[in-house]
Amino acid sequence: MFAAFACDPAESRGRCHAEEESAFRTPFQRDRDRIIHSSAFRRLKHKTQVFVEHEGDYFRTRLTHSIEVAQVARTIARVLGLNQELTEAVALAHDLGHTPFGHTGEDALAEAMAPHGGFDHNAQAIRIVTSLERHYAEFDGLNLTWETLEGIAKHNGPVTGALPYALAEYDARHDLELHTHAAAEAQVAAIADDIAYNNHDLMDGLQAGLFTEDEICGLPIVGDCFAEVDRRYPETDAIRRRHEALRRVFGVMVEDVIAESQRLIAAAAPDSPGAVRALGHPVVRFSGPLWEDLNAIRAFLFERMYRAPAVVRMRQEVTSVVAELFPLYLARTDLLPEMWQADVAGAPDRTAVARIVCDYIAGMTDRFALQEHARLIAPV
Template sequence: MAVAGAQPRVAWASFAEESRGRIHPESEGGGRSAFRRDADRIIHSSAFRRLAYKTQVFSYHEGDHYRTRLTHTLEVVQVARSLARALGLDEDLAEALALSHDLGHPPFAHAGERVLDVCMAAYGGFDHNAQSLRVVTRLENRYPLFDGLNLSWETHEGIVKHNGPLEGPLPHAIEVHAERQDLWLWSWASAEAQVAAISDDIAYDVHDLDDGLRAGLFDLDEFSGLPLVGDIIADIRRAFPAMDRARFTHEIGRRMITALIEDVVAETRRRATLAAPASADEVRRLNGALVGFSAALAEAERAIKAFLFPRMYRHPRVMQEMNAAGEVVRDLFHRYMEDTAALPEEWRASVANRTEAARARRIADFIAGQTDRYALAEHARLFDSVPELR
């Protein structure tokens, strides 16, 4: 099937005019919807700009052609808007959620997050999704009357629960925020939030294969047996037997994105027909996700992830670099905790006269906001030796 263009808004979409509003009430005039305003505020935030120098898989010094956390985010936005348009959902809300989904990531990708979580184990732990909420509700200080970006309820909800309902112990930032705002943590999120989540998976699957090929971690023939990917490779070879490698690789990614988007659209429409939700809140109250892959494509997507995990994310070259990067995060955290005078002046003032746990949380905020190159510069300033990331 071909995915059509913009569709009429479905009954189970989110409607900006029906938003549950903001923590601090504001006028929503000026020709922009509440959700468009949310997306724009995120784009203009300093946390969003810093994503340009945060690792996706390969550190920035590896080369200019690999994805950064920012370029990955923009690719997620593109997929999310395409899905939202085809399904008749609110594109601005889907974009806002795609833009914000990685704001809380610390430097050095998941290695930095793992180490920071260990460092914070005695103080409530660290979770990048929860940190994204903390960024937009507390850490971005741009307005005279409130901290944070004062985003809509629906955007806060989607940041917190785009992967599904939250059960069990809550991450620290979410637990604290829940005292101020009820985000229905027990329910599924809006269809737009679910679109943002599955768009993240699509972008990861397609572009990590591309970056892994570019880095020489594996070759085309090594994943030609994967479901979906193998069929696409065979089709391209039949149609363009003499195509050069660069174009061939790009064509694989293009066809994968198309196939995955078309599958999500068809499967989501099928589920919506069966469940017949009449509003966004009815989507929230369903027993499972409304947006998803078909069974066949879900199996193919799992196979792609199963291939990438050992061959890319746990490749010795990547692991060596990420282990060294983890040392940088660990060293910085302990140094700042032991000697707050090592912090920049504005951050030093923010930890004065705080409990140990509150001081640790502010230090985690500082480290999580650092780019890869800033963290390395801080390490070089504070220590005699810097771990080699090559």
């Protein structure tokens, strides 16, 4: 049974293009399945978080990260009485709009697109699922339900001020109520994202040799988890010790979110998804003390991982890949694949062409972007 404030698929606001409902799957199940089967979701396996795709098979990719986020989100949603299928759909889709090379590629593309409306990966995810995926005979995009689209657009909170063009275009024809918070399911997906990357960045940083277990044992939460493992398993090997400790870090974050969210929900007593949206604050979040601890962990990761010399050097290299491919494609649209050239032919102005080029580059994997740069700009 769902909680009163959970999104009920039977009461969905529907899809932009009317479709006959499935006899076997709820609307939110169909959304999740369409996301999993999309081309953009498959490409996430060759898009990375911090490290570039060719640097090693061990490190998380956007795909493995999205799967981990979905797992955490389902757990929290189940305990809170929320719709797990909607939560999972938003979690699986939340990174679809990311460029190659993670936030470095996004920054480079945002700079290139500054004269043409900018670039935002959340807005790009909406553009992908409402337009760029072109596999269905009756519509462009995946024709997801309003609730899933709302969750993708607003999982990090209300979107106010000047809207990214990719989001503004869709919202103008299908109002996502961007000024409000999203339903609780999307809030769960957002915080599951925080939990997943805080944990796996510690693990990936250790694997990359950017810091040691001894160094992170000085961090809040982490030190206590290692100490507990040492007490319980004093003879275990280093690999098991690391895994046992970091899985406990994971557990601390999940348990804190569940307890704090239950407290907030009890205090607010929302009786519908609309009541959650109207509260003016999220009902799914970390407690104050744990949030402070996570800020200390993030500060450490910022200095020792995201700004590590090897990572910075690679960021400089991949920034040039995006920065050089964009003006080349903009000047030579004949280099684009045939289907993209057809879009260019119908573009009314240079800004529209730039946005098509942006869509093409944003959809590239790390591997393909490097290959195209080597082929077109820096041949051996």
